[in-house]
Amino acid sequence: MRLVFIHGINNQDSTVGEIRDNWMSALLQGWKDLGLSPKKPYSAEAAYYADILAAASDGRNAAVEMGGGDVSSGLATEFLRVYSEAAGVTEEELRAAAVAEGLDPKVVEQGIPHEGWVIAFAKALERVLPTKGKYIAKLFLRQAAVYIGDPVLAAKIARTVTSQVFERKPDPTIVIGHSLGSVVAYRLLADDAFAGRSFPLFVTIGSPLGVDMFRPILPKKAALPKPPIARWINGRNKVDFVTLGKAITRKSIGFDGIDDITDVIDNEADRHDIVAYLSSPKIARAVFEAIENSN
Incomplete structure (x- = not known):
């Protein structure tokens, strides 16, 4: 059995080895707490695209930063709108934060968020969210908005991840995405292209897939893709703002059948913490059982 880890935002200061070891250590701790130790063999590897995402969202290289009002940048601005409204941020508060970020007041007057300034307005929203008691993972809005708004970037990341951990690699594979x-x-x-693969367990944690506005960029499916996914569990801390407290449901993704797990370890300092998620008993046990039930 292979374990494949696919990281999320703000990992540009970590190496692929550090990510793999950190995630695996969290799982091992979860198993230890449960008194479990896999008897079946397994290996662990991590994909790495943090450098690509960081370069695209630094405010200089991102295609979406140039705006132009196309559909893609429209999705990015809608993404920022959803999180802004969920936090109860007013137009006035966001305008003030945008000016504080150094945006020209004349640009700010054109509307928040302005399609030509996606990254700058993401930074402005990140500035104001803590005043609303909403602590979001560092760089999430910036990096997620650029990913959503730039299909060329998303395709590059997909190719990178595929070549690293899927292409010419054996199954069965447990895939964990944070x-x-x-x-x-x-x-x-x-x-x-993955229909012939074998993924006994797909684990999503701290996932924004429950947020409806992601649906336009997702494959159109009316049922759980089975095969290749035999079981899908989604772990979420109800106060992890990245998830907006939402389960992954038919409304957000097009089908039912995803096991929703909210009984997770609560790291109050960081509700989006990968270590807390992976060491949570129900998540750690699900991964353990998938390994032990492998042929």
């Missing part, structure tokens, strides 16, 4: 990585992972696993 944060934006859950979106990257699902888009791959639901692609027709």
Whole structure:
């Protein structure tokens, strides 16, 4: 059995080895707490696209930053709108934060968020959210908005992840995606090119896939892609703002059948913490059982 880890946002300061070891350590701790130790063999590897995502969202290289009012940048601005409204941020508050970020007041007057300034307005929203008691993972809005708004970037990330952990690699495979990585992972696993693969367990944690506005960029499926996914569990902390507290349902993704797990370890300092998610008993046990039930 292979374990494949697909990271999310803000991992550009970590190496692929550090990500793999950190995630595996969290799982091992979860198993230890449960008194479990896999008897079946398994290996662990991580995909790595953090450098690509960071370069695209630094405010200089991102195609979506140039705006132009196309459909893609419209999705990025709608994404920011959804999170802004969920936090109860007013237009006035966001305008003030945008000016504080150094945007020209004349640009701000054109509307929030303005399609030509997606990254700058994401930074402005990140600035004001803590004043609303909403602590979101660092860089989530910026990096997620760029990913959503730039299909060329998303395709590059998909190719990178595929070549690293799927191409010419054996199955069965347990795939675990955190944060934006859950979106990257699902888009791959639901692609027709993966229909012949074997994924006994797909784990999403801290996932924004329950947020309706992601649906336009997802494969159109009327049922759980089975095969290749035999079982899908989604772990979410109800106060992890990245998830907006939402389960992944038919409304957001097009079908039912995803096991929703909200009984997770609560790291109050970081509700989006990968270590807390992976060491949570129900998630750790599900991964353990998938390994032990493998042929």
